[in-house]
Amino acid sequence: MDTTSDRSRQWQWPQWILRAAAIYNLVWGTWVILFPHHLFDWTGVARLNHPGIWQAVGMIVGVYGIGYWIASSNVLRHWPIVLVGFLGKIFGPIGFLGAALRGELPWSWGATILTNDLIWWLPFAAILYGVFKIHSDPASRIPSVTRGSLEQAADAILPRPQSSNGKSIDSLSRDQPILLVFIRHAGCTFCRETLAVLATRLNEIRGLGLEPVVVHMSSLEEGERLLLSHGLHDTTHISDPGCVLYRHYQLERGTVSQLFGPAVWWKGFQAAILRGHGVGRLSGDGFQLGGAAIVDQGRTVQVFPAANATTSLPIASELRTTLQCAAPIPKAL
Known part of the structure; x- marks a missing residue:
């Protein structure tokens, strides 16, 4: 009996967080693919000579959105997708901070880091914490239909x-x-x-x-x-x-x-x-x-x-x- 599916249906809030993250990633990725120069123009950074590189970043972000939507269907089973996304949201700001300190990127790009990464730290960490807590519980192996008698x-x-x-x-x-x-x-x-x-x-x-x-x-x-x-x-x-x-x-x-x-x-x-x-x-x-x-x-x-x-x-x-x-x-x- 699939106990992870039962528990995922009972554990609703991560589903909505991951779907929100999925929609955001898909929208942001599509925007970058279709309009690769917008962010550079708004922040006063010279346009790239090869915008296809930046469009590839948009594609990667959009693919993460698909992954988050899949994970939302059963986060207890697909939690590795959340973990990979969470790690990206940690390393991304670290990379930006280094580039900004070297003067390679303007600090105004921090707005993108805020919406792409920082605001997701707490909910993603909470999801992973909850997944680990549930999976480490020996009683998680008990199918929900038998829970009337431990x-x-x-x-x-x-x-x-x-x-x-x-x-x-x-x-x-x-x-x-x-x-x-x-x-x-x-x-x-x-x-x-x-x-x-x-x-x-x-x-x-x-x-x-x-x-x-x-x-x-x-x-x-x-x-x-x-x-x-x-x-x-x-x-x-x-x-x-x-x-x-x-x-x-x-x-x-x-x-x-x-x-x-x-x-x-x-x-x-x-x-x-x-x-x-x-x-x-x-x-x-x-x-x-x-x-x-x-x-x-x-x-x-x-x-x-x-x-x-x-x-x-x-x-x-x-x-x-x-x-x-x-x-x-x-x-x-």
């Missing part, structure tokens, strides 16, 4: 969670209350910082009667190496590449501000550089936020969703208060 769809399509000791969350929580620690993708510096903090707080958390269980999006083998590198030798972990558990516990995917806000950048610099956690390759859904959850006797006691990408473990007082006061809610997976 569990049924996940059973059929998404990889199911696997624990390092073969036990389910329900089984683990029957032995003693557990603290599920949901980390972001393994390359994220905040993921690594969370594991480092967990290693230093193991005795404190276990002293509260909780057994930590790390949930990650990597394979069991990758997860094992990641935990061992942070000294978590005897900590159970669960591989959840389909983010089934993240969704079950209603942990959100981040917004732009939650993932890339100024505070996130600053804390990321502190974690990666000053505290030495570094960064790695993307392994999992880069938009998925982390969090934590207490599960006891197969029941979810409390969920602690992350406010943004930097959020680490709940503090001891939060855990202690939750254990004392919170009433159990939905059954765990």
Whole structure:
């Protein structure tokens, strides 16, 4: 089943942006082909001896218009066309700036750069950001007709969670209350910082009667190496590449501000550089936020969703208060 077509029909605003860009490119390209001297005359630049060169530029711009119109029909499938156009709209102004500084082109040509390139930066960047966010979501592989039941769809399509000791969350929580620690993708510096903090707080958390269980999006083998590198030798972990558990516990995917806000950048610099956690390759859904959850006797006691990408473990007082006061809610997976 073609899930990209379904989602493209539901994601309407990029279609209108790309159609507007297509019409603009076709009109501008046709104008340059039919009247190659107009722009030169208006800006006081000497006419070209060989206007066919400039007309070829108009042809290229017009062909991009056809590409944008095609991309508008299914941007999730034809996003490379948008990417190529976006790169052209970045490099074009760079080239103009160099030529203007050398005195080869008048600054008045900047009006063309404004309408051809600059005004499209934000909408094209937003389209590409949205495409990447949708394609990186494991749930994007679920056909829209099956979305009424995430569990049924996940059973059929998404990889199911696997624990390092073969036990389910329900089984683990029957032995003693557990603290599920949901980390972001393994390359994220905040993921690594969370594991480092967990290693230093193991005795404190276990002293509260909780057994930590790390949930990650990597394979069991990758997860094992990641935990061992942070000294978590005897900590159970669960591989959840389909983010089934993240969704079950209603942990959100981040917004732009939650993932890339100024505070996130600053804390990321502190974690990666000053505290030495570094960064790695993307392994999992880069938009998925982390969090934590207490599960006891197969029941979810409390969920602690992350406010943004930097959020680490709940503090001891939060855990202690939750254990004392919170009433159990939905059954765990």
